[in-house]
Amino acid sequence: MEGALHYIGSVLKRWACVGALTVAGLWSAGSAKAQGVNTGFQVNRYEPTAAGEWSFWVDHPWYSSTRYFAAGITLNYAHNPLVFGRTDATGSFTQTLSVIEHQLIGHVDIAGSFLDRVLITATMPIVLLERGTAAAGVAPATGVVISDPRVGLWVRLFGQPYRSAISMSLGANVWIPLRAFADGSSAVSTGSSDQSVRVMPKLALGGLSHHVMWSFGAGFMYRPAAKLGDATVNEAGSSVGSELQLGAAIAYANTDRRFAIGPEAVLSTVVLGPSGVKPFGSDYTSLEVLLGIHYNIAKILQLSVAGGVGLLREPGTPDGRALLRLAYAPWKDGKPDDRDKDGIPDKSDACPDNAGISTDEPSTHGCPDRDNDLVVDKIDICPDVHKGKTPDPKRLGCPVGDRDKDGVVDAEDLCPDVHKGETPDPAKLGCPAGDRDKDGVVDTLDLCPDVPKGEVPDPAKLGCPAGDRDNDGVQDPKDLCPDVPAGHKPDPAKLGCPLPDRDKDTVVDPEDACPDQPGAPNTDPKKNGCPGLVRIENGQIAIMEPVFFATNKDVILKKSFPVLNNVIEALKASPNIKKIEIGGHTDDRGKADYNRELSGRRANSVLKYLTDHGIAAEKLAAKGYGPDKPIANNKDAKGRERNRRVEFVILDPVQPQGVVVKSAADVQVPSSPDQSDGKKGKKDPKAKPGKTDAKADKKAPKKAK
Numbered sequence: 165m166e167g168a169l170h171y172i173g174s175v176l177k178r179w180a181c182v183g184a185l186t187v188a189g190l191w192s193a194g195s196a197k198a199q200g201v202n203t204g205f206q207v208n209r210y211e212p213t214a215a216g217e218w219s220f221w222v223d224h225p226w227y228s229s230t231r232y233f234a235a236g237i238t239l240n241y242a243h244n245p246l247v248f249g250r251t252d253a254t255g256s257f258t259q260t261l262s263v264i265e266h267q268l269i270g271h272v273d274i275a276g277s278f279l280d281r282v283l284i285t286a287t288m289p290i291v292l293l294e295r296g297t298a299a300a301g302v303a304p305a306t307g308v309v310i311s312d313p314r315v316g317l318w319v320r321l322f323g324q325p326y327r328s329a330i331s332m333s334l335g336a337n338v339w340i341p342l343r344a345f346a347d348g349s350s351a352v353s354t355g356s357s358d359q360s361v362r363v364m365p366k367l368a369l370g371g372l373s374h375h376v377m378w379s380f381g382a383g384f385m386y387r388p389a390a391k392l393g394d395a396t397v398n399e400a401g402s403s404v405g406s407e408l409q410l411g412a413a414i415a416y417a418n419t420d421r422r423f424a425i426g427p428e429a430v431l432s433t434v435v436l437g438p439s440g441v442k443p444f445g446s447d448y449t450s451l452e453v454l455l456g457i458h459y460n461i462a463k464i465l466q467l468s469v470a471g472g473v474g475l476l477r478e479p480g481t482p483d484g485r486a487l488l489r490l491a492y493a494p495w496k497d498g499k500p501d502d503r504d505k506d507g508i509p510d511k512s513d514a515c516p517d518n519a520g521i522s523t524d525e526p527s528t529h530g531c532p533d534r535d536n537d538l539v540v541d542k543i544d545i546c547p548d549v550h551k552g553k554t555p556d557p558k559r560l561g562c563p564v565g566d567r568d569k570d571g572v573v574d575a576e577d578l579c580p581d582v583h584k585g586e587t588p589d590p591a592k593l594g595c596p597a598g599d600r601d602k603d604g605v606v607d608t609l610d611l612c613p614d615v616p617k618g619e620v621p622d623p624a625k626l627g628c629p630a631g632d633r634d635n636d637g638v639q640d641p642k643d644l645c646p647d648v649p650a651g652h653k654p655d656p657a658k659l660g661c662p663l664p665d666r667d668k669d670t671v672v673d674p675e676d677a678c679p680d681q682p683g684a685p686n687t688d689p690k691k692n693g694c695p696g697l698v699r700i701e702n703g704q705i706a707i708m709e710p711v712f713f714a715t716n717k718d719v720i721l722k723k724s725f726p727v728l729n730n731v732i733e734a735l736k737a738s739p740n741i742k743k744i745e746i747g748g749h750t751d752d753r754g755k756a757d758y759n760r761e762l763s764g765r766r767a768n769s770v771l772k773y774l775t776d777h778g779i780a781a782e783k784l785a786a787k788g789y790g791p792d793k794p795i796a797n798n799k800d801a802k803g804r805e806r807n808r809r810v811e812f813v814i815l816d817p818v819q820p821q822g823v824v825v826k827s828a829a830d831v832q833v834p835s836s837p838d839q840s841d842g843k844k845g846k847k848d849p850k851a852k853p854g855k856t857d858a859k860a861d862k863k864a865p866k867k868a869k
Contacts, residue, residue, distance in 0.1 A: 203390065207264065214285040218415065222411035224325050224413065227281060232278070233494075235275070237273065237491075241268050241487075243484040245267050245479075246264040264304045285314075310342060325368075329371045333368045334367060360390075363386045365383060378415075401478070405436050407435060408432065414427065425458070452485065454470045468488070471484075506520055513529065521533045536550065537551040539560060569583065578595050602616065611626055612625065613627065678694035684696065684700050692737065698730035700734065707810070746784060746786045748789065756792075766788070767810065
């Protein structure tokens with residue numbers, strides 16, 4: 165730092181010497197040509213800031229950390245910068261004509277910075293157009309003329325104007341009076357150039373913070389007194405001299421988007437020079453206000469536009485001004501170049517055009533990492549697969565294998581080909597908890613681990629199916645009759661319910677020809693469910709008349725054919741009955757073993773009769789119970805008659821047990837001397853099971869004894 169300051173000091177000394185010699189020479193030349201007040205001066209008052217600044221008039225200098233060089237042109241249009249008129253006794257001015265009504269000037273600007281502390285500027289104003297009316301010895305320029313060129317120097321004392329909240333710079337401008345060298349030439353005019361040198365030391369304060377850019381400048385311009393027009397004209401309002409200049413600006417500025425917008429104001433007043441000068445007097449004070457916008461295009465070109473008005477006016481202050489500026493002004497935002505915007509400067513980025521990550525290896529620093537596993541793609545063997553918590557030591561950037569994709573690497577997975585699922589087995593890493601019934605509820609949670617939960621799970625018992633109290637295949641949550649089986653004729657309108665059967669004869673009411681009288685199924689719709697020799701009740705095919713057998717034989721008498729035929733009809737009309745048992749029963753007289761053997765043969769005779777008439781043998785079973793299952797008291801004749809019987813019990817579907825048959829006292833029954841009358845029964849060796857005997861039927865008495 166000390167060396168840099170020493171260098172800057174030496175540069176300033178050289179410039180000061182050159183400036184002093186130049187000013188002295190120009191001052192001598194000017195003094196030799198002018199006696200008293202100079203004639204003519206540069207009417208234009210606008211002095212552009214250095215090319216590339218984000219201001220038009222109020223200095224906000226830049227230095228080489230922002231850019232090294234800038235150059236451009238500023239077009240400056242002024243309306244009525246010079247007018248003539250009269251002042252009345254009250255001091256009120258009335259304009260009478262516009263000496264210069266329209267003025268267009270082009271300023272060619274260049275600037276350069278070094279050491280990030282010194283800025284050198286230069287501008288050449290060229291009057292391109294003036295239009296107005298000549299008066300009192302003053303006329304607008306008739307062609308293109310040149311105004312006094314300006315050179316300037318800025319030195320930054322502290323802070324960075326475009327990066328710090330506050331900064332301070334000192335500077336100076338020097339104007340070279342072209343008329344001192346080329347007076348009378350058509351290249352200059354009395355309104356475009358002074359006869360003497362002008363010097364203006366300046367102080368600039370400014371900064372940028374939170375998108376607020378501000379500037380304040382103060383300077384003193386040394387300018388020998390000069391006036392325009394005839395000597396007879398009053399100097400007030402037509403002369404200039406040394407003046408104090410103050411400027412202030414504030415703007416919204418965004419360095420990322422490279423634009424700024426805001427107002428500027430410049431106040432100047434003559435403090436030395438013409439006779440009778442009154443600082444801040446109406447004839448010697450100027451105030452202009454501008455609103456400008458600046459935008460840097462692609463960090464290369466800067467385009468600026470502004471417009472303003474003159475609020476206080478002296479010679480050269482227009483009532484309106486418009487400015488257009490275009491400059492080559494490369495922008496450096498203070499950050500190192502980073503083309504891929506990954507935060508790694510291009511100079512150290514191994515992949516400057518592809519956003520990447522920071523690594524300790526220069527050859528991969530800043531290179532992409534698609535799978536975000538901190539192994540850059542150029543060395544990642546699996547660039548699209550994260551290396552995971554357990555990287556493969558043999559394959560850089562790859563995870564150890566996980567065939568079942570359950571997050572447990574194969575080397576540790578006890579079930580490497582089976583996903584561990586949502587409920588892993590705590591005792592077996594990488595394995596799912598068991599599910600013996602395969603219903604999706606693991607055994608540790610399943611309250612019915614060996615029974616699938618089914619389509620209708622029990623909401624109160626995880627993993628269990630809903631109950632089916634009536635065992636009709638419709639689970640209770642869906643069953644509208646959970647305690648009544650749906651039966652062989654379910655109600656289509658009421659899930660799980662049977663069609664109504666008021667008389668309980670297994671023939672549903674819609675098909676029952678006698679719905680209020682118990683009967684038996686019949687293939688004839690007019691007889692279906694109507695009373696007859698047979699009816700179904702209490703789980704049996706109940707016969708209303710006994711089956712008669714030949715005495716002491718298993719031969720069915722012809723008179724029993726009608727009742728058996730009714731049984732056959734009922735079975736054919738009841739496909740839902742899958743199995744029945746034909747049971748033979750006796751009273752308790754005689755030997756029990758003989759009675760069981762005889763009742764068994766008689767049951768088999770009935771079975772044969774049924775199969776001979778179209779009933780499938782697999783639907784039938786026969787058994788002789790003898791005296792073992794009495795339904796009445798064997799001590800009287802009526803009781804014994806009831807106990808001597810044949811029953812047809814429904815086995816499938818399972819039915820409630822119980823039989824109601826017509827009392828034997830109300831029907832003709834055969835005499836049974838071997839059993840019924842106390843005579844010793846003898847087995848007929850010639851009898852054959854299943855035979856029917858019409859002759860024995862004719863000999864049967866009409867009343868049982």
